[in-house]
């Protein structure tokens with residue numbers, strides 16, 4: 145059975161008279177990692193903010209696991225290009241912070257510390273497990289100032305994952321990192337996907353449903369099982385960008401060689417259908433919606 149974790153239905157958005165999103169539709173089954181690409185300024189971040197619930201769309205609706213998203217909630221997590229860690233907390237304290245806020249309150253900690261301490265221990269234990277998952281078990285006690293950019297970004301991802309979001313949004317998450325670090329973090333996404341595959345083999349609902357915005361086409365194809373192209377280059381583009389490209393991407397396992405040469409054809413196709421202002425055809429004809437692509 146396929147569970148739809150994310151549904152974006154007929155979403156349009158505009159700022160004043162500036163129309164940005166034009167009838168965007170996306171359905172993501174649980175366990176999918178989809179990459180979202182598109183020309184700079186086409187509305188990718190606007191779409192993520194709508195999904196996050198901080199800036200609901202002017203038109204249309206968005207559902208996570210079947211429930212409408214009307215405001216920010218634990219259902220949706222996000223990681224931005226610039227990590228958002230607290231400088232005065234260690235890696236594990238940073239990761240545990242969201243749970244602590246969510247499950248305890250200040251009076252409880254003072255009035256009934258015996259209920260707070262075991263909870264605190266539980267949160268820190270969960271934080272350690274998450275740090276292990278993102279390959280940072282050894283850095284649990286380090287402060288952000290003692291970590292590299294790549295390590296801090298891993299902590300930010302662990303911080304988002306500990307809240308067990310239904311959908312995790314990544315907005316250009318590796319954009320500020322050097323190439324080698326970027327590779328390590330891409331590998332981390334492949335590992336999460338591998339966990340999804342194993343969960344599905346056990347007939348469980350896979351845990352990680354991820355929508356990642358990236359401007360790097362190799363990265364988009366490598367880390368995802370589906371590439372979505374958002375673009376304003378279509379006949380109704382004056383009313384904003386819509387999904388012009390929706391295709392499967394080859395699935396890589398963590399041990400597979402990272403060979404980008406085989407992506408040339410797909411990249412050309414994406415450049416033509418998403419990034420080329422002259423490809424101004426009827427977008428209905430262009431889109432082959434691959435809505436229910438279950439992870440392989």
Ligand SMILES: Nc1ncnc2c1ncn2[C@@H]1O[C@H](COP(=O)(O)OP(=O)(O)O)[C@@H](O)[C@H]1O
Pocket residue numbers: 159162164182183184185186187188189190191
């Ligand atoms: N708060 C806002 N007010 C007005 N215009 C905005 C606002 N946020 C984004 N925009 C405009 O919407 C368009 C899409 O922006 P954005 O979603 O950031 O694009 P992308 O992430 O694809 O580069 C841009 O033209 C941008 O200037």
Ligand SMILES: [Mg+2]
Pocket residue numbers: 188189190
């Ligand atoms: Mg953006």
